[in-house]
Amino acid sequence: MIDIKKLVRKNIRNLIPYQSARSIKSNGDIWLNANEMPFPKKNTFFFKNLNRYPRDEYSLLIRSYASYLNINKINILATRGSDEAIELLIKAFCEPKKDKIMFFPPTYDMYSIYSEILGIESVKVFQLKKFKLDINTIKKNMNNIKIIFICNPNNPTGTIIKKKDIIKILKISHNKCLVVVDEAYIEFCIKKTSIDILKKYSNLVILRTLSKAFSLASIRCGFVISNYKIINVLKKIIAPYPLATPVLKIALNAFSHSNLDYMKYKILKLYRNKNFLINKLKKNFHVKKIFPSYTNFLLVKFHSSKDVFNLFLKKKIISRDQSNKVFLKNCIRISIGTKKECLSLLNSLVSKKKDIN
Numbered sequence: 001m002i003d004i005k006k007l008v009r010k011n012i013r014n015l016i017p018y019q020s021a022r023s024i025k026s027n028g029d030i031w032l033n034a035n036e037m038p039f040p041k042k043n044t045f046f047f048k049n050l051n052r053y054p055r056d057e058y059s060l061l062i063r064s065y066a067s068y069l070n071i072n073k074i075n076i077l078a079t080r081g082s083d084e085a086i087e088l089l090i091k092a093f094c095e096p097k098k099d100k101i102m103f104f105p106p107t108y109d110m111y112s113i114y115s116e117i118l119g120i121e122s123v124k125v126f127q128l129k130k131f132k133l134d135i136n137t138i139k140k141n142m143n144n145i146k147i148i149f150i151c152n153p154n155n156p157t158g159t160i161i162k163k164k165d166i167i168k169i170l171k172i173s174h175n176k177c178l179v180v181v182d183e184a185y186i187e188f189c190i191k192k193t194s195i196d197i198l199k200k201y202s203n204l205v206i207l208r209t210l211s212k213a214f215s216l217a218s219i220r221c222g223f224v225i226s227n228y229k230i231i232n233v234l235k236k237i238i239a240p241y242p243l244a245t246p247v248l249k250i251a252l253n254a255f256s257h258s259n260l261d262y263m264k265y266k267i268l269k270l271y272r273n274k275n276f277l278i279n280k281l282k283k284n285f286h287v288k289k290i291f292p293s294y295t296n297f298l299l300v301k302f303h304s305s306k307d308v309f310n311l312f313l314k315k316k317i318i319s320r321d322q323s324n325k326v327f328l329k330n331c332i333r334i335s336i337g338t339k340k341e342c343l344s345l346l347n348s349l350v351s352k353k354k355d356i357n
């Protein structure tokens with residue numbers, strides 16, 4: 001078992017967290033303890049009593065996410081998007097000028113950005129061919145590493161890291177650092193989740209979000225799933241009342257049986273669009289390579305990403321050029337849209353051919 005106390009920054013270990021009015025358990029129904037206005041505001045859309053700080057909704061959400069994942073609620077924290085979780089983890093565990101984080105480019109930018117903001121050095125171990133992890137180099141660079149971030153499936157490549165490689169890293173890192181697996185896109189390939197090995201590795205942290213497959217990007221809601229000791233450390237430093245009542249209510253609704261069924265249906269629909277797009281792009285003369293995708297986006301290497309980006313733009317289609325990232329010259333990341341949007345995208349590439357002919 002990993003000694004979490006030893007891993008936490010000393011100042012966080014010694015911190016006595018703020019006690020919000022709601023966190024002090026008391027019986028009663030006249031609420032005069034939190035300096036709220038007693039009069040509800042009018043016109044708050046579907047939401048009532050927004051004059052009050054959130055009450056039970058946070059723990060209700062945790063309970064429903066726990067039952068969705070079939071794990072204990074003490075292993076879950078809800079955050080303002082999973083981006084906040086990345087920040088909280090670095091803040092709680094990494095001592096500036098001493099500890100480092102490690103991640104594997106090309107990958108999600110926020111690991112690097114939060115570490116920079118917080119004054120934490122990052123060690124980048126580039127992925128190998130076919131976007132595999134370089135286990136040997138990882139092993140050799142473990143000095144002062146406190147957190148390893150693995151994005152799985154990876155953004156922006158759309159590829160997957162094999163479970164056996166994740167386990168290798170968990171073994172290398174055991175008792176020395178946390179291994180954070182960012183599963184923002186996991187619902188698109190749910191069999192690849194690392195949730196099943198959570199009990200076995202007490203230094204494993206999994207990040208999830210409602211922003212992608214759950215179709216709730218605008219409410220900013222994510223989850224940390226881990227050993228309860230790690231969750232308790234994060235609870236110490238997260239803001240009081242971390243999620244807003246409307247967010248909590250909408251998030252809670254996402255876990256009803258009918259909404260979960262609807263999500264699965266939408267994922268299948270998206271996969272149909274994705275396969276359609278792949279088959280058409282394969283034959284397009286701009287395209288050099290389409291990377292295997294386990295997500296709701298495609299990484300496509302073109303002969304010229306700049307030309308293609310501009311062709312898209314001419315048709316008012318916004319994509320994400322990844323050329324500035326290591327190994328991704330001339331690559332564009334394309335989110336899978338509706339069938340109609342996929343067709344517009346394909347049309348924008350065809351018109352160029354006509355221009356040439």
Ligand SMILES: *Cc1c(COP(=O)(O)O)cnc(C)c1O
Nearest residue numbers: 081082083108155184209211222
């Ligand atoms: C989109 C994304 C996130 C951010 O999720 P939020 O919950 O919206 O903050 C985290 N990690 C990866 C890899 C993502 O692509």
